[in-house]
Amino acid sequence: MSNLNIHRAYSETADIETSSDDYAGRFRGQIGEWFLEIQEKATIEKLAVLKPATILDVGGGHGQLTSALIHHDYRLTVLGSAEVCKARIQQFIDDQKCSFQVGNLLNIPFGDDQFDAVISYRLLPHVNRWQEFIMELTRVARRAVIVDYPEYRSFNAFSPLFFEMKKEIEGNTRPYRIFREEEIFQVFKSQGFICNSKFREFFLPMVVHRKMNSLTVSRSLEAMFRILGFTRLFGSPVILEFIPENSS
Numbered sequence: 001m002s003n004l005n006i007h008r009a010y011s012e013t014a015d016i017e018t019s020s021d022d023y024a025g026r027f028r029g030q031i032g033e034w035f036l037e038i039q040e041k042a043t044i045e046k047l048a049v050l051k052p053a054t055i056l057d058v059g060g061g062h063g064q065l066t067s068a069l070i071h072h073d074y075r076l077t078v079l080g081s082a083e084v085c086k087a088r089i090q091q092f093i094d095d096q097k098c099s100f101q102v103g104n105l106l107n108i109p110f111g112d113d114q115f116d117a118v119i120s121y122r123l124l125p126h127v128n129r130w131q132e133f134i135m136e137l138t139r140v141a142r143r144a145v146i147v148d149y150p151e152y153r154s155f156n157a158f159s160p161l162f163f164e165m166k167k168e169i170e171g172n173t174r175p176y177r178i179f180r181e182e183e184i185f186q187v188f189k190s191q192g193f194i195c196n197s198k199f200r201e202f203f204l205p206m207v208v209h210r211k212m213n214s215l216t217v218s219r220s221l222e223a224m225f226r227i228l229g230f231t232r233l234f235g236s237p238v239i240l241e242f243i244p245e246n247s248s
Helices: 003-009 021-027 029-050 066-071 083-094 130-140 155-170 181-190 206-212 215-228 230-234
Strands: 054-058 075-080 099-102 115-120 141-149 193-200 238-244
Touching: 021 029, 021 083, 029 066, 029 115, 029 141, 029 193, 029 206, 029 215, 029 238, 054 066, 066 075, 066 083, 075 083, 083 099, 115 130, 130 141, 130 181, 141 181, 181 193, 181 238, 193 230, 206 215, 215 230
Parallel strands: 054 075, 054 115, 075 099, 115 141
Antiparallel strands: 141 238, 193 238
């Protein structure tokens, strides 16, 4: 079998888990909704500057941004690795407010530069062949790619200390890759994309906020850390926006 055929035969399916009701349970309640609110606000602000018409949400069956993207009148397509990944966004599909496509995440079934913007959340740290995954995101993006990832230069450096707490609270915690910013930048750079903006979401680990379970306390602490500059230096997850180098 040729290398090309091997590449096409191999499929990443981590989005099956992130598109499940079980996974969505991690974002219920005031703390979970606050997490999504921060993510949504940052994403919509980045897209507002870009003013894309078409968006591909790779692995977006979790539906965390679906409603907001539709509300802002973007023509949205969601790509999932299996049919089951569309369950949480089925109503939007039925109402023809967005479309859903099943496809290999390492061989995205769309042409080069087909979408103005490509986004992918909650997926990169769970993809084994993450370099190839990034290459596919950039291939189908005309103007921008937006991803999020857990940064090593944060409390993630001590993630083994928090794993048991995370498992106790979330119940179905699975291992995930923690990245250094430069390794992600390098792959995007190899595809002709450079970082245009970044946003660090939280200074404290998300599991700590879940454990405290006090929205007032969490908001106050994170506001203080952001003012002091701690979040800018050591915050995670990080939302990165990349654009073609020749467009900057």
